[in-house]
Amino acid sequence: MKKSMQLKSTNKSTATATKKKASTKAKKSIAKKTSTKKEFNFEYDSSIESTSVVNIKDKYELFINGKWTAPKSKKYFITTNPATGKTLSKIALAGDSDVDAAVKAAKKALPAWQKLSGLERGKYIFRIARLLQERAREFAVLETMDGGKPIKESRDVDVPLAAQHFFYYAGWADKLNLAFPGKEVNPVGVCGQIIPWNFPLLMAAWKLAPALATGNTVVLKPAETTSLTALLLCEILIEAELPAGVVNIVTGAGKTGSAIVNHPDVKKIAFTGSTEVGKLITKSVATTDKKLTMELGGKSANIVFSDAAIDQAIEGVINSIYFNQGHVCCAGSRLIVEENIHDEFVRKLKRRMTKLRVGNPLDKNTDIGAINSKEQLNKIQELVKKGKKEGGEFFETQSTLPTSGNFHRPCFFDGVNSAHIISKTEIFGPVLAITTFRTPDEAIKKANDTEYGLAAGIWSEKGSKVHYVASQLNAGVIWCNTYNKFDAASPFGGFKESGHGREGGLQGLMPYVEVK
Amino acid sequence: MKVLKTIKLFMNGEFPRTESGRSYPVYGFRSKKEYARLCQASRKDLRNAVGFAKAAQPKWATRSAYNRGQILYRMAEMMEGKRDELGSILKETQGLTSSQSKKIIDTSIDHFIHFAGMSDKYEQILGSKNPINGPFHNFSSPTALGVVGLLSNEIETLDLVCERISAIIVSGNATVVFLGEKTEALLSTLGEIFKTSDLPSGVINLLSGKIDELAPQFFSHMEIQSICFAKLNKNLLAAGKKEAANHLKRVSDTHGLASISLLEKTIDYKTYWHPIGQ
Numbered sequence: 001m002k003k004s005m006q007l008k009s010t011n012k013s014t015a016t017a018t019k020k021k022a023s024t025k026a027k028k029s030i031a032k033k034t035s036t037k038k039e040f041n042f043e044y045d046s047s048i049e050s051t052s053v054v055n056i057k058d059k060y061e062l063f064i065n066g067k068w069t070a071p072k073s074k075k076y077f078i079t080t081n082p083a084t085g086k087t088l089s090k091i092a093l094a095g096d097s098d099v100d101a102a103v104k105a106a107k108k109a110l111p112a113w114q115k116l117s118g119l120e121r122g123k124y125i126f127r128i129a130r131l132l133q134e135r136a137r138e139f140a141v142l143e144t145m146d147g148g149k150p151i152k153e154s155r156d157v158d159v160p161l162a163a164q165h166f167f168y169y170a171g172w173a174d175k176l177n178l179a180f181p182g183k184e185v186n187p188v189g190v191c192g193q194i195i196p197w198n199f200p201l202l203m204a205a206w207k208l209a210p211a212l213a214t215g216n217t218v219v220l221k222p223a224e225t226t227s228l229t230a231l232l233l234c235e236i237l238i239e240a241e242l243p244a245g246v247v248n249i250v251t252g253a254g255k256t257g258s259a260i261v262n263h264p265d266v267k268k269i270a271f272t273g274s275t276e277v278g279k280l281i282t283k284s285v286a287t288t289d290k291k292l293t294m295e296l297g298g299k300s301a302n303i304v305f306s307d308a309a310i311d312q313a314i315e316g317v318i319n320s321i322y323f324n325q326g327h328v329c330c331a332g333s334r335l336i337v338e339e340n341i342h343d344e345f346v347r348k349l350k351r352r353m354t355k356l357r358v359g360n361p362l363d364k365n366t367d368i369g370a371i372n373s374k375e376q377l378n379k380i381q382e383l384v385k386k387g388k389k390e391g392g393e394f395f396e397t398q399s400t401l402p403t404s405g406n407f408h409r410p411c412f413f414d415g416v417n418s419a420h421i422i423s424k425t426e427i428f429g430p431v432l433a434i435t436t437f438r439t440p441d442e443a444i445k446k447a448n449d450t451e452y453g454l455a456a457g458i459w460s461e462k463g464s465k466v467h468y469v470a471s472q473l474n475a476g477v478i479w480c481n482t483y484n485k486f487d488a489a490s491p492f493g494g495f496k497e498s499g500h501g502r503e504g505g506l507q508g509l510m511p512y513v514e515v516k
Numbered sequence: 517m518k519v520l521k522t523i524k525l526f527m528n529g530e531f532p533r534t535e536s537g538r539s540y541p542v543y544g545f546r547s548k549k550e551y552a553r554l555c556q557a558s559r560k561d562l563r564n565a566v567g568f569a570k571a572a573q574p575k576w577a578t579r580s581a582y583n584r585g586q587i588l589y590r591m592a593e594m595m596e597g598k599r600d601e602l603g604s605i606l607k608e609t610q611g612l613t614s615s616q617s618k619k620i621i622d623t624s625i626d627h628f629i630h631f632a633g634m635s636d637k638y639e640q641i642l643g644s645k646n647p648i649n650g651p652f653h654n655f656s657s658p659t660a661l662g663v664v665g666l667l668s669n670e671i672e673t674l675d676l677v678c679e680r681i682s683a684i685i686v687s688g689n690a691t692v693v694f695l696g697e698k699t700e701a702l703l704s705t706l707g708e709i710f711k712t713s714d715l716p717s718g719v720i721n722l723l724s725g726k727i728d729e730l731a732p733q734f735f736s737h738m739e740i741q742s743i744c745f746a747k748l749n750k751n752l753l754a755a756g757k758k759e760a761a762n763h764l765k766r767v768s769d770t771h772g773l774a775s776i777s778l779l780e781k782t783i784d785y786k787t788y789w790h791p792i793g794q
Contacts, residue, residue, distance in 0.1 A: 164649060279761050286757035294764065470788055480790040489646040491656050491787050497764045506644050507656060507785050
C-alpha cells in the first residue's frame with residue numbers, strides 16, 4: 001500500500017513540524033499529557049484500501065451446474081455499496097424454474113460426488129481453501145464494498161476464517177468413520193442453504209465446507225444485498241475444478257429462498273437469519289422429513305463482575321456490540337454490569353466509544369463502517385426512537401458521519417430493564433442496553449431472561465465464579481473474558497429460539513450426515 | 517372379591533387423580549371385563565406436570581453425574597422387586613406369557629443399567645476440546661435442554677419407554693411422559709419404581725389419557741423445550757411441528773435410536789472459550 005498509517009496530532013505545538021517529527025513529538029507529549037491525566041486526541045489521516053484489486057462485472061448470472069446461466073426469469077436486481085449508495089452491479093433474480101434447474105443439477109451431481117473417496121473430496125475442498133487464501137485481499141475489498149463492513153474486519157476476520165473453515169472441513173472428508181466410530185455415515189443429499197448479509201463470504205464457507213466434506217451437494221442462496229463475494233467464490237470453485245453441479249449458487253430475495261426450501265428434492269435446509277424467518281421455514285417444512293439447521297437471532301448478555309480486569313472488559317464490551325456495526329447474531333447487545341462498578345464502567349465505556357472511528361469502510365482506520373442497507377438503518381433508527389420514548393439514559397458519540405451512505409453512531413441506553421424494547425428486541429445495530437446486578441444469581445437470571453440463547457459473555461478474574469456462571473447460562477457459546485471470537489474448530493449455534501444445530505467443529509458435521 | 521383399582525397419574529412424586537375427574541376403563545385381555553380405571557389427564561394436568569418438571573430440572577441437572585447414575589441404577593433395583601406386579605399386569609391386560617413379559621422386563625432393567633453407566637460418560641463421548649487458531653482454551657460439552665416431552669405411541673412397549681425415559685433424564689433433563697396403550701396400565705407401578713429410587717420429585721411425570729387431546733398441548737407448551745416421539749400419527753405430527761415452530765421447540769423422531777444416539781436428541785452443545793495468557 002502507498003503509505004502506512006500516519007498519526008496527525010491536533011496539538012498545535014506539533015502541527016507545523018514534519019510528519020516524522022510530529023509523531024515522535026506526539027509520543028513524547030502523550031507521556032507528558034498522561035502524567036497530568038489530560039485527554040489527548042489523535043486525528044487519523046485516512047488510509048484508503050485500493051479497490052483496483054477487484055473487478056466487478058456489469059452483470060452477474062446464476063451459477064448452475066458449473067456454468068454461468070442467465071435466469072429464465074430474465075429479471076435482474078441492483079446491488080449497491082451501502083457506504084456510498086452507488087450501484088455496483090446487477091444480479092440475476094432466480095425464479096422457481098431457475099431454482100428447480102439448480103436443484104436438478106445438484107441432484108445429478110450427487111451420486112458421483114458421494115462415491116468419490118473422502119480423501120479425494122477433501123482435496124477439492126483443500127484447493128478451495130488455498131485459492132481463497134491466494135485471493136484474500138480481493139475478497140476482503142469486495143466484501144467491504146458490497147456489505148459496508150470495515151476493511152480491517154473483512155481482511156482480518158471474515159476472509160481468513162472462511163479459508164480456515166474450508167481447510168478444517170477438508171480434513172474431515174476422509175475421517176467420517178473416526179467422527180462417528182462404528183457407524184455407517186451417509187450424506188443427506190441435496191442441501192438448500194440460505195445465508196444472511198452480515199458475514200456473506202464467511203457464512204457461505206460455514207455452510208458449504210461441512211456439506212461438501214460429508215458428500216452432499218448444494219444449492220446456496222446469498223442474501224440479496226450481499227451476493228458478490230459468493231459469486232466471486234464461484235470463480236474459485238471453477239478454478240478448483242469442483243465437479244459441475246456440486247455447488248450451485250442462485251441469487252435473489254425471500255421468494256427465491258422459499259423456492260429452495262419448498263423444493264421436494266431438497267433434503268436438508270440450513271438457514272442463518274432472523275428468528276422470524278426461521279420459524280416460517282420450520283412451519284413450511286412441517287409436513288416433510290426435511291432436516292433443518294437453524295442459526296437465528298440473539299440478544300446475548302455480557303456480564304461484567306466488579307472483579308473483572310476492567311480495561312480488558314471495556315475492550316470486550318466494545319468488540320461485543322460495535323464489531324461489524326452490531327450486525328452480529330451473537331452480539332453482546334445487553335451489558336449486565338455489577339452495580340458497584342457501574343458508574344466507573346460506564347464512564348470508561350463512554351470514553352472508549354468516543355475513540356471509535358465511524359466512516360468509510362475502505363479506510364483501514366475505520367472501526368465502524370456502513371449499515372448494510374437503508375432498510376436496516378431505518379429499522380435501527382426506528383428502534384432507537386422507540387427506546388428513547390421508553391426511557392433510560394441515551395448516549396451516542398459525536399462522530400461526524402459521512403454525508404452519503406448508511407451510517408449510525410455507536411450508542412447505548414443505560415438503566416433499562418428487561419421489559420424495555422431495547423433489551424428485548426434484536427436490533428442488529430450498534431445499540432447497547434445496559435443494566436446492573438448485585439449477585440451472580442441475579443446476573444444469571446437477567447442474562448437468561450430472553451427467548452434467545454445464542455451466546456453470552458462473562459468478565460471476572462475469579463475462575464470458580466466464571467465456571468459457575470458459565471454452567472448456568474442458557475446459551476450455545478459462552479465467551480469467558482473474551483467476546484466475538486470464532487474458529488472453524490469451535491462449534492457455533494444457539495439454544496432456545498436462537499436455533500438448533502451447530503456449525504464448526506466435529507459437531508458441525510452432524511447436521512449433514514445420516515448416521516446408522 | 518377382587519378390589520378394582522384406579523390407576524392414578526404420577527406427578528411431582530405423588531399420585532393425584534386428574535383434576536378433570538375423568539377416567540376411562542382398561543379391559544382385560546380379549547375380555548369385556550374392566551381390569552382397572554385410568555385417569556384421563558387433561559390439558560391442565562399436563563400444564564401442572566410441566567410446572568413440576570420445570571421446577572425440578574435445574575437441581576437435577578446440577579446433581580453430580582455419579583449421583584444421577586446411582587439413581588438410575590436404583591431404578592433397575594426397584595424394578596427387579598416389581599417383576600411380579602409388572603408381569604401380572606402385562607398378562608392380564610395384554611395376554612403376555614410369563615416368558616414374553618420376562619423378556620420385556622429384563623430389557624427394561626437392562627436399559628436402566630445401560631444409562632446408569634452413561635451418566636458420567638456421555639460428556640466425554642459427545643464433548644470435545646477444540647483446537648483454536650490462537651491463544652484460547654475452548655471446549656464443547658453437551659448440556660440438558662430442560663423439560664422434554666415424551667409421546668409414546670400405541671405400540672411402544674415398556675422396555676422402549678424405559679429406554680427413552682432413561683436417555684432423557686440421564687443428562688439432567690426432566691420429563692413429562694404420555695404413556696400409550698401398551699404401557700398405560702403400568703403407570704402406577706412405574707411411578708412407584710421412580711418414587712422409591714431416590715429420584716427427586718418432578719423429574720419424571722407420567723400421564724395417561726387420549727393422545728389426540730394431549731399431543732397438541734405437548735407441542736405448543738412454551739416450557740417444554742423438546743419433544744421425543746416415535747411413529748406418531750402423521751396429522752398429529754404435522755400439526756404439532758407447526759405449533760412447535762412458534763418457539764422453535766426441538767422435535768425428534770426417536771424411532772430406531774438407542775444409547776448415545778438417543779441421548780443426543782435431548783441435549784444442546786455449549787461451547788466455552790477462555791483466553792490463555794499470563
